[in-house]
Amino acid sequence: MLLRYLLITTCCLAAAADPLLEIDAAFHRAYAEARAGALARQGPVLVVSGDSLQLYRGGTLAAEAVIRPPRYHRLKGLSHVPLAIRLAAGDRGRLASLRENLAALEPGTDGVRAPSLAFLDGALARGEVSGLDAYCAAMRGPLEALAREAAALELEAMEREVRAWRRDLLAADWDRVRVVVIGSHMAREGEVGWQFFTRLLGEAREGGRLVFAEEKWDPREALKLLATHMVDGDLGRAFFGDPDRMHRDVLAPGARIWLDSHPLPR
Structure with missing residues (x-):
């Protein structure tokens, strides 16, 4: 009797399931798989993290150098x-x-x-x-x-290591290299590594070859964020003709329209 009740209850719950919730769950599963795939396929990644510059291949640390001397x-x-x-x-x-x-x-x-x-x-x-x-x-x-002196010391070390890696380890892959700069919230604007690589790569926007990983001190989390940017860039390009579109709040345009038509009292 109990087994029959459980079977009937399960069938009723399944029949009553919201199909939109199922679709949403399917999206999240597909998104996680797409991000994992992007992480597996991505080329060499340089990670600026505190005192060190790291080179990752296939998610594995391949080389590391100190960029902040004593x-x-x-x-x-x-x-x-x-x-x-x-x-x-x-x-x-x-x-x-x-x-x-x-x-x-x-x-x-x-x-x-x-x-x-x-x-x-x-x-x-x-x-x-x-x-x-x-x-x-x-x-x-x-x-x-x-x-000024501290910035110069860090930049000189970074330039020296990147030049050597580009020559010895990345000669065939340089055009595929992506960069993740890990930093704190308060130091995000004008961060030394960010300035260096925006000039070196000639790419100031975030989300292409260059990503800022705020407070993600674990390099694995920083690489996952890079994969997120890659997947979102593809979605934004496909649906909105803008690779940066998904890097902003999807509701932002609608919010501006509503706020423009509903002046808030001060």
């Missing part, structure tokens, strides 16, 4: 000194700790150490922080100089 990290650490002072301005203990570590560094010509020590010494001697905004403004030039 000097880069020293510059980064020095640039964090004024930022740390501003953020710790209300905590005497943290300021004292910063002062101790800063004093332990070898004197340099970076323009940060000496004025920062002087500022901390004054704040600790008085028992209060004053002139913080003036100190921060004075650090603008040294911070920009550190950033």
